[in-house]
Amino acid sequence: MNDQENRRSSIHAFATWEPLLRLLRVENAERLAVPGGRVVGRITRSGWSVPLKQMHNDGVLRVVDVLVKDDISAVTFVMETEATGRTRLHLLIPSRAVELGFGFNPGALVLVEDALPEPWRRLPEPSPRAVSAPSADPALLERTVRGRLPGAVGATEAEIAAAESRLGIPLPEELKALYRVTRAQWADWSGDYEAASRHSEAVRCELFSLEGLYVAEPTTRECPWNHAAMEAVETRPSAAVQGLAGSPGWIAFGDNGGGDRLAVDLTPGPHGHIGQVILISHEEDIGARLLADSLTDLLLDRLATESGGAEPHPPAPTSFAHNQETLGSAVHPGLEALTLNARGGRPVSLTPLVGLPRLRSLAAQPGTLADPVEVAGLTGLEYLELGSQEWGALLDADAVPQGLLAAAVNGPFDEDPVTVAGLANELLALWGRPRITQTVVEGDLGPA
CATH class of the missing domain: 3.40.1580.10 (SMI1/KNR4-like)
Structure with missing residues (x-):
């Protein structure tokens, strides 16, 4: 769907959002008045997260009705407004290759059509x-x-x-x-x-x-x-x-x-x-x-x-580590999935993981890795979850593992959803997968 077609869709009509935007402006006036101030939310057909005291209101329900009518699973929005009332609304609509995540950022990006994680492919012995x-x-x-x-x-x-x-x-x-x-x-x-x-x-x-x-x-x-x-x-x-x-x-x-x-x-x-x-x-x-x-x-x-x-x-096939020492103790030939959380400690090197025959999933929280490009040496990965900066380093070095079936951008709750969506789209493009629809809708709410 091109941008012109998106704008004709009712979810991209400013009038669809206007009642909700007026409520958001009133209850988030201080936040929006700060230079670069934004209001972020997400609405799905079955629930929503918006910064309002009265979460259940006609403005939200109006958007929900349009999602149902347009057969859209969810929309994340970022609102910016000027004192004059001029308002810009960034809309992010996930494709079928993007799972819903927690917060406002996308969940896992399914890089291969209908791909399932290894435990879901496992047949009984x-x-x-x-x-x-x-x-x-x-x-x-x-x-x-x-x-x-x-x-x-x-x-x-x-x-x-x-x-x-x-x-x-x-x-x-x-x-x-x-x-x-x-x-x-x-x-x-x-x-x-x-x-x-x-x-x-x-x-x-x-x-x-x-x-x-x-x-x-x-x-x-x-x-x-x-x-x-x-x-x-x-x-x-x-x-x-x-x-x-x-x-x-x-x-x-x-x-x-x-x-x-x-x-x-x-x-x-x-x-x-x-x-x-x-x-x-x-x-x-x-x-x-x-x-x-x-x-x-x-x-x-x-x-x-x-x-x-x-x-x-036997040693657990899934493990958790928060420093180089605990990472070393987690390494064994049967290790399949590893979660890294530095917990404020020093970033770790992935060198001990190179060559592990069964390692297929790695989730590293932002700031955990000493050198994100070391991920390229983990050739058996099918799932990789990294922070925005780490993904940026891999993309810049053309070092994204080619065997991935799915990936996720793991960022803080307050990270800019527009930036994260752009990064996610770069990853989706590498596999030729449908990307997150990003559009900007503008209108005028009049002076506050």
Whole structure:
């Protein structure tokens, strides 16, 4: 979209912003009166951060309505105004290659179309010795649920087969037995919330209908690049559940009422059982917790307890360092992701990291690196997060690692969003990715 087309869009019309700008001018008069004074904010379709005492107001809602109408996810704005009322508004609209960040600056820049962080690409390890738990008993499960839910409407074999076809995976016998008793459709309860509650109590979860079943692959567990890239997949030898973001063998069938998913696990860990029931927490990005060795156990309240084991644990694949000494102690061949924070100490050299075979993610806060160009020696990086000055040094030296899949500009909260957007666009341009739209809208609010 060129600049002329942008100006015709209603989000770029001064009239769209005028009510909000008038409020901002009144409540931020001292800040705007200082030479170079600016007011910064961000509005999305679901929330906003603007420097107003009354955050919920018609001026903000007017912009939100336009975002929805124009199918724009978010806009960051920078307002400048003169005493005469002449006002300049810088608008920054992220492209599909830019994730939303915290504060007013962009989040991760996805440099390769549809790229996923390594933990989200990780497939489950085979467990050739895994078998179903001895407690798995589809017939007992079916009798138990029928006794608790007399008169429940069950799914037909054709409906179960259709679900298997849609998912591309056969349903375990216990899960099929459960759905033969109840198809868990809201229509069967005739809008009776108490009946729905009794149903959840009987099956020990908010059971999805067959149409609601899904395979909890990593892509179903949304996580921003800047967090996901710093995670690591770990499965200890004594683990019942593999420490994955998701798996083609996790069939999500219900909710615990708090947003956590229950799933049947067909790709268990070294000490797990095929068909065990796991809990996928909405508060965690990696891994799942064992609930029961089988669906039968879950229905009969025979919950499992995972043993922590006393086996020695290898060095952590993710680490944190704040000086040269702690950086040296973090270095080992299995290191995958490293966060650097100088904490007011001396900047560190990246020399100890050169040659590490698995290092793929580095997040260094501004001022942490003694020589940012040393990043060029870390040839295995797929994610890099640096401050504006560090990125500037890499760009000037033509030393940006070419293997990156994503990057982020890590700056202070009060850093100029326009400058950061310009730097982000330089990085996006190196990969030919759609850039952040930067436009200036001008108008007159009249004397204060």
